[in-house]
Amino acid sequence: MWNAVLPVLLLIGSNVFMTFAWYGHLKYTDRPLWLVVLASWGIAFFEYCLQVPANRYGYAVFNPAQLKAMQEIITLCVFAAFSVAYLGTAIRWNHWVGFALIVAAAFFIFQE
Structure with missing residues (x-):
């Protein structure tokens, strides 16, 4: 069971960093673009430090399509919370409907 939970926890952490790297600067539009690009790259480093192990460990339990579907669902959840x-x-x-359709897609991906 831990083999299946660890990748999910790593993906959640990775997506928190990713969301701040990609969208956190939107709150600071007065900052120069070059500065937010550098800051985003710095934050993204930590995303990769979690994303790569998540996929490595997850591949022992899930197939690549399942890993990607899981990552997308986690991304949507983290992004929705971050956005609000x-x-x-x-x-x-309409956002909720779109999210639900993506969850429905993930449901079918996990059917063996």
Whole structure:
């Protein structure tokens, strides 16, 4: 069981870093672009430090399509929380419908 849980935990951590690297600077549009690019690259390093082991360990339990589907679902969950809590934007009904369709796709990917 731990073999299946560890990749999920690593993916969650990775996605938190990724979301801050990609979207965190939107709160600071007054900063020069070159500065936020460098800051984002610095944050992304830590994302990769978690993402690569997540995929390495996860590959022992999941196939590549399942790993990718899992990563996308985790990304959506982390992004939705980040968008509301950090950026102060609302998740609208059409966003929820789109997210649900992606979850439905992941459901089919996990069918063996």
